[in-house]
Amino acid sequence: MIHRLPTKQVARSVGLLPQAPVAPQGLTVADLVARGRFPHRRLFDSWSPEDETALEEALAATGTGELRDRQVDELSGGQRQRVWIAMALAQRTPVLLLDEPTTHLDIAHQLEVLELLAELNRVQQRTVVMVLHDLNEAARYGHHLIAMRAGRIVAAGPPETVVTTETVRTVFGIDSHILTDPATGGPLVVPVATRTTPTVAPAEEPAR
Template sequence: MTTTGDPTASRLTARELTLAYEDRTVVDGLDLDVPHGAVTVIVGPNACGKSTLLRALGRLLKPRRGAVLLDGTDLARIPTKKIAQSVGLLPQTPVAPEAITVADLVARGRQPHQHWWQQWSDADERAVTEAMARTDIADLADRAVDELSGGQRQRVWIAMALAQETDLLLLDEPTTYLDISHQVEVLDLVRQLNHERGRTVVAVLHDLNQAARYADHLVAMKAGRIIAQGPPAETVTADLVRDVFGLDSVVVPDPVTGSPLVVPGRPWQSPAGG
């Protein structure tokens, strides 16, 4: 069931990666090649290690064993600022400084590109303006972030990640708090950035159908290990859904995209209702 991409086409890789919190091992001996120039989506049940893996890929979590490599070099050996110029990360539950405005928070995405002799440039201004326009938050520029709704705050954080203008973008559940319309807008934006700007994206999503619709490369995890990976059309099957999620389902072609569409089994009905 498992397929792998060409490792020569990967800038970001993990080798024999073991991740743990104190004495609890979450990811064990994992190898991963992130396909360059593609959208990779990681899926799996709660507590399977998805977000933990993404944190390690962004150097927010130090491996217990093994390594994450960027262009063949261990992340631990690369200066933080250099990593931030190449890898942008939107964590699952980011915290904004108290009373900071939307425009100021988005502007913080430009810090890795600034120098002591040039604190702000036309390129910085353009990147921030474009990121806010793409995420539909330009009219919120002067608002305090802590006054916004959950969905609005999520779009502000996504704008900050976009303003960073990195070649590699890591997104941990970017559709959290968003209604279905904004979920689609965000995922369409991810695809647009990938196709028009050539950005490599790794995202963690809970919705398997959204993952299958938007991913070029899908990674299914369970209990800290990769169970299957490859194009969604080759990876998402009823057997995989049962194995990874413990769910009986039927997998059919999406009538719009042709991608795999997971339809759960019949919902519970009372005996009186037939």
């Protein structure tokens, strides 16, 4: 079981990006990404050519090379998320686990991050596992979806079999229409709002 393995051994196999990571104040992008090499180094090891190569490749893959000397806390939300992904890439693990990587990002930065992860999966053949609450993002970018409610798996499989009106109703408690995404041909969820018309008492006429 993974919980019985030494922490460094796990970190050499799985890269983890939590939902809201926080970098120490004043840390530069290069310094943060370099921290991804810690699982591969012993206590008194010096910085090696292999470490440098991993750092440069991670910066290049995420398009953050020009940010290397800037402080992390000065970056925009999208830039900051790409830098954290670069740190995970520097670990050179075959698997990346990301907890809501698009949280607090506007739609442009959400697409930027998801396109980057899709490219890493496609080009570098890394397994990317993400927690997403946006069904349409999951359907567009995921190859295999797992829908859960209260810690229980409700449905699992390709988007076409998981994203259904029944699954949406079970997981989120709402009705929906499932359309075809014109950009990908996959499923597209359109929620159906349930509205109740409030009863408004007529205004009383003023006393005469």
